[in-house]
Amino acid sequence: MSQLHATVRLTIVRLTIASVALALAAAWSAPSLGADAGRIKVSKGSVSIQRDGKKLPAPVGAAIQQQDTVVTGADGTVGITFQDSSMLSAGPNSVLTIDKYVFDRTTNKGEFESSLKQGTLAAVSGKMVKQSPESMRVKTPAAIMGVRGTEFVVRVTEPTR
Amino acid sequence: MASASRSIVSLALVLAACGHTPGSPSTADVVVAVLPEEGGKVGTVVVHPTSGDTKVLNSAYAGAHLRGAGKVESVTLDRPQVDRTFGAALSALPIPPVSYLVYFLEGSDELTPESHANLSRIAAELANRPAAEVAVIGHTDLVGNDQYNDALSTQRAQRVRDELVRAHVPPERIEVAARGKREPLFRTAEGVADPRNRRVEISVR
Numbered sequence: 001m002s003q004l005h006a007t008v009r010l011t012i013v014r015l016t017i018a019s020v021a022l023a024l025a026a027a028w029s030a031p032s033l034g035a036d037a038g039r040i041k042v043s044k045g046s047v048s049i050q051r052d053g054k055k056l057p058a059p060v061g062a063a064i065q066q067q068d069t070v071v072t073g074a075d076g077t078v079g080i081t082f083q084d085s086s087m088l089s090a091g092p093n094s095v096l097t098i099d100k101y102v103f104d105r106t107t108n109k110g111e112f113e114s115s116l117k118q119g120t121l122a123a124v125s126g127k128m129v130k131q132s133p134e135s136m137r138v139k140t141p142a143a144i145m146g147v148r149g150t151e152f153v154v155r156v157t158e159p160t161r
Numbered sequence: 162m163a164s165a166s167r168s169i170v171s172l173a174l175v176l177a178a179c180g181h182t183p184g185s186p187s188t189a190d191v192v193v194a195v196l197p198e199e200g201g202k203v204g205t206v207v208v209h210p211t212s213g214d215t216k217v218l219n220s221a222y223a224g225a226h227l228r229g230a231g232k233v234e235s236v237t238l239d240r241p242q243v244d245r246t247f248g249a250a251l252s253a254l255p256i257p258p259v260s261y262l263v264y265f266l267e268g269s270d271e272l273t274p275e276s277h278a279n280l281s282r283i284a285a286e287l288a289n290r291p292a293a294e295v296a297v298i299g300h301t302d303l304v305g306n307d308q309y310n311d312a313l314s315t316q317r318a319q320r321v322r323d324e325l326v327r328a329h330v331p332p333e334r335i336e337v338a339a340r341g342k343r344e345p346l347f348r349t350a351e352g353v354a355d356p357r358n359r360r361v362e363i364s365v366r
Contacts, residue, residue, distance in 0.1 A: 042291070146209060147204075150195050151198050
């Protein structure tokens with residue numbers, strides 16, 4: 001009995017080591033899939049990228065990475081195409097963060113999480129969602145949208161304080 | 162199971178990000194709606210409110226309105242409402258990505274005459290696309306071994322890349338890949354020379 005117990009424990013330890021190693025390998029290999037999640041294709045009026053606490057310009061052609069926040073002013077609109085051919089665009093006075101973007105071009109598997117804190121968003125899903133439904137998610141303060149393949153729109157209005 | 166625990170993690174992240182503790186829902190007003198795609202097809206969006214029941218949106222202009230303390234209301238928008246509220250965002254959607262195929266002569270990196278003409282048109286389309294990015298992926302039919310076909314599919318992809326660069330597509334915006342005979346478009350027996358499989362895919366976004 002105790003031998004069985006020990007074997008089970010050993011197996012669990014091995015599994016844990018294996019999963020930690022896998023997680024490390026996944027974390028390590030993530031940048032090789034391309035640090036750029038997407039690229040700005042449309043940029044009008046006032047648009048900026050917040051990255052590592054810095055405010056950067058956001059012209060057509062600028063790369064978008066995981067953790068970037070794209071901010072539009074009162075006259076600003078922006079459109080981004082991602083590696084899996086999904087697209088997000090934002091209207092004026094919007095704050096959109098790309099929380100997570102991972103995509104494997106060979107298997108079309110990945111994960112895409114963005115959040116709209118404020119403003120308006122139009123979204124078109126891409127190859128990732130065809131491969132695994134709801135791998136693309138748009139978060140808002142009141143709900144998470146799981147995308148199973150479509151074009152859709154979201155508006156977030158925060159109450160005036 | 163894994164996906165369930167992931168969405169719980171995401172939920173926690175959203176709540177944390179909003180500075181709310183579970184049980185005190187956001188005061189933000191959120192509207193979401195699905196739109197018909199070209200050709201009238203409508204996809205599906207699943208709305209998971211931070212409190213309240215999940216809603217599945219799968220018909221044209223079907224939406225959900227979330228406001229205050231866990232109130233989730235089903236709504237149906239119409240086109241004028243969508244244009245009024247989302248017109249600016251929708252007009253900023255990029256040109257949709259597109260994919261082309263060009264074909265090759267047997268055992269060669271020579272394009273068929275028809276594909277050669279097509280390639281010029283594709284290059285012209287690329288020039289009109291803001292900040293275009295291109296993936297060029299070479300393939301072969303099922304004649305020969307992997308080593309031979311890996312080399313041949315690489316040569317074909319490289320050939321297409323060179324033609325695009327000659328047509329002024331910036332080289333740093335072109336990625337080249339080759340799959341040999343591993344991904345035939347039409348599954349044939351080994352050794353069958355099928356012109357439909359001797360191709361390069363030009364994927365543009």
